[in-house]
Amino acid sequence: MERKIAISIQGGDSLEAVLDPRFGRAARFLIVDEGGSVLEVIDNGNVNASHGAGPATASLVSRAGATVVISGRYGPKAYDALHAFGVETWIGEPDRKAADLLEDFKQSRLQKA
Amino acid sequence: MRVVFASGKGGTGKTLLSTSLALHMSRAGSRVTYADADVEEPNGHVFLRPTNVVKSLVTVPLPVMVMPTCSGCGLCQEFCEFNAVISLKDRAVVFPELCHGCGGCLLVCPEYVLGERGRDVGVMTRGRSGDMDFRMATLHVGEARSAPLIEALTSSLPADGVVIVDAPPGTSCSTMAAVRGADLVVLATEPTPFGIHDLKLAVGMTRALNVPSVVVVNRADLGSPHVLDLLEKEGLEVLASIPHERAIAEAYAHGEMALDVSPSLRRAIESLERRILQ
Numbered sequence: 001m002e003r004k005i006a007i008s009i010q011g012g013d014s015l016e017a018v019l020d021p022r023f024g025r026a027a028r029f030l031i032v033d034e035g036g037s038v039l040e041v042i043d044n045g046n047v048n049a050s051h052g053a054g055p056a057t058a059s060l061v062s063r064a065g066a067t068v069v070i071s072g073r074y075g076p077k078a079y080d081a082l083h084a085f086g087v088e089t090w091i092g093e094p095d096r097k098a099a100d101l102l103e104d105f106k107q108s109r110l111q112k113a
Numbered sequence: 114m115r116v117v118f119a120s121g122k123g124g125t126g127k128t129l130l131s132t133s134l135a136l137h138m139s140r141a142g143s144r145v146t147y148a149d150a151d152v153e154e155p156n157g158h159v160f161l162r163p164t165n166v167v168k169s170l171v172t173v174p175l176p177v178m179v180m181p182t183c184s185g186c187g188l189c190q191e192f193c194e195f196n197a198v199i200s201l202k203d204r205a206v207v208f209p210e211l212c213h214g215c216g217g218c219l220l221v222c223p224e225y226v227l228g229e230r231g232r233d234v235g236v237m238t239r240g241r242s243g244d245m246d247f248r249m250a251t252l253h254v255g256e257a258r259s260a261p262l263i264e265a266l267t268s269s270l271p272a273d274g275v276v277i278v279d280a281p282p283g284t285s286c287s288t289m290a291a292v293r294g295a296d297l298v299v300l301a302t303e304p305t306p307f308g309i310h311d312l313k314l315a316v317g318m319t320r321a322l323n324v325p326s327v328v329v330v331n332r333a334d335l336g337s338p339h340v341l342d343l344l345e346k347e348g349l350e351v352l353a354s355i356p357h358e359r360a361i362a363e364a365y366a367h368g369e370m371a372l373d374v375s376p377s378l379r380r381a382i383e384s385l386e387r388r389i390l391q
Contacts, residue, residue: 046196049196051194051195051196051197051211052195052196052197052208052211053196054196055196055197055199055208055211056196056199058199059190059199059200077208077210077211080206080208081199081206081208084199084201084206085199085201
């Protein structure tokens with residue numbers, strides 16, 4: 001089965017979008033498959049959550065079926081929650097495009113958080 | 114009679130005033146309870162030096178799985194306003210530092226798989242200081258929410274006698290937890306822009322909580338003199354002013370009671386006493 005990959009992005013709805021480096025409070029998520037097709041774009045309702053944005057966002061991407069996340073920084077609670085959901089956490093450099101990050105991920109050039 | 118010492122800005126004299134009033138009224142024969150609710154950094158004990166100290170742990174309820182698995186229906190997660198519970202396929206995961214202990218997830222769980230255990234959040238200290246009853250609550254380092262601990266302290270205070278509470282600075286939930294239920298709030302301030310800015314917030318808080326407040330101006334001869342006019346324009350009762358005095362600072366820095374070395378502090382405390390007994 002193809003894995004679904006969630007990439008946190010600042011805006012836009014294509015692989016041209018730029019990474020949002022904060023996982024829990026990322027603006028939106030691009031859900032893509034390993035072939036590079038955009039399956040879904042999810043707005044993150046937890047951007048302005050006063051408490052617990054991390055676990056709530058972890059739940060959001062897990063419910064979307066993602067088993068891999070590419071983002072910048074993960075808070076400790078977001079990290080714990082993602083791993084409890086069985087989701088891998090990878091670190092992308094800020095200011096890079098989703099397309100490049102996906103390619104880096106496939107070439108095993110990204111680091112695990 | 115419960116008198117709570119609060120302030121917007123920190124370092125304006127809450128502890129100086131509250132410990133001095135407690136000692137003064139205790140010496141004068143009142144039955145006094147002093148309670149330090151500044152739980153992140155309580156320091157009233159430095160001056161009142163309690164003896165016969167007994168400590169106990171304060172806990173808040175924390176949801177835990179009491180059955181090994183669940184169906185992962187997600188109702189607990191959906192219910193939690195604080196995102197403290199996430200629902201996995203076969204279990205619920207709780208983030209203790211986000212949990213407010215409301216017990217709602219237990220109530221909505223259709224399978225009764227959640228129970229509660231106590232989670233330590235701080236220490237309650239009780240003792241005697243002369244003829245005074247001494248209480249203090251100390252928040253565990255790293256604990257984010259202090260209101261439950263402060264509520265545990267204030268709800269244990271006697272209804273009779275003179276109860277003097279040293280509140281945390283600011284106007285946050287923790288300060289409000291200490292101020293709620295006061296018969297009188299004494300707001301300590303200083304005539305600086307910072308002091309006045311935060312005093313206005315503190316006054317707004319006491320009005321929102323519907324508790325009467327009076328102001329004591331500390332280091333009254335420093336900063337801007339027009340501050341006192343401003344207080345009067347706001348309709349605030351300025352009960353006493355204390356000058357910036359070396360004797361007070363020296364005693365305080367040594368953990369000694371400045372009451373016995375500063376006539377101006379004594380006069381301010383006597384004004385407070387008259388207001389309380391009136």
